[in-house]
Amino acid sequence: MKKIEAIIRPEKLDAVRKSLEEVGYPGITLTDARGHGRQKGLVQWWRGQEYKVEFVPKLKLEVVVLDEDIGRTIDAIIRTARTDEAGDGKIFIIPVDDAIRIRTGDSGENAV
Numbered sequence: 001m002k003k004i005e006a007i008i009r010p011e012k013l014d015a016v017r018k019s020l021e022e023v024g025y026p027g028i029t030l031t032d033a034r035g036h037g038r039q040k041g042l043v044q045w046w047r048g049q050e051y052k053v054e055f056v057p058k059l060k061l062e063v064v065v066l067d068e069d070i071g072r073t074i075d076a077i078i079r080t081a082r083t084d085e086a087g088d089g090k091i092f093i094i095p096v097d098d099a100i101r102i103r104t105g106d107s108g109e110n111a112v
Contacts, residue, residue, distance in 0.1 A: 001096040007089040019076040029062040
C-alpha cells in the first residue's frame with residue numbers, strides 16, 4: 001500500500017475528487033494548507049496597492065491506495081489538477097506498512 005499526498009489548487013478539488021472516485025478511491029482526507037514553491041508566493045493588487053502573498057492557499061489531499069492502483073491514481077490526480085502554470089502543486093508517495101479500520105478491526109488491504 002502507498003499513501004499519496006497531493007498538494008493542489010483549491011479550485012481543482014471537485015475535479016480531482018471526482019477522478020479519484022472514478023478510479024475506485026472515494027475516501028480521501030483533506031487539509032487546508034498554505035505555502036509556496038519556487039515562485040515564492042505571488043503579487044496581487046488591491047485598491048492600487050501592491051501586496052505580496054508569500055504563502056499561497058492550497059489543499060493537501062491524502063489517499064491510501066493499493067500498490068497495483070498507484071499509477072492510475074496518480075495519473076487521475078495529474079490529469080485533473082494540472083493547469084500548466086507555476087503553483088499546480090506536488091505529489092508525494094509514501095509507503096504504508098499497515099492500515100486498520102477502527103470500526104471493524106479489518107487490517108491490511110481490507111481496511112483500504
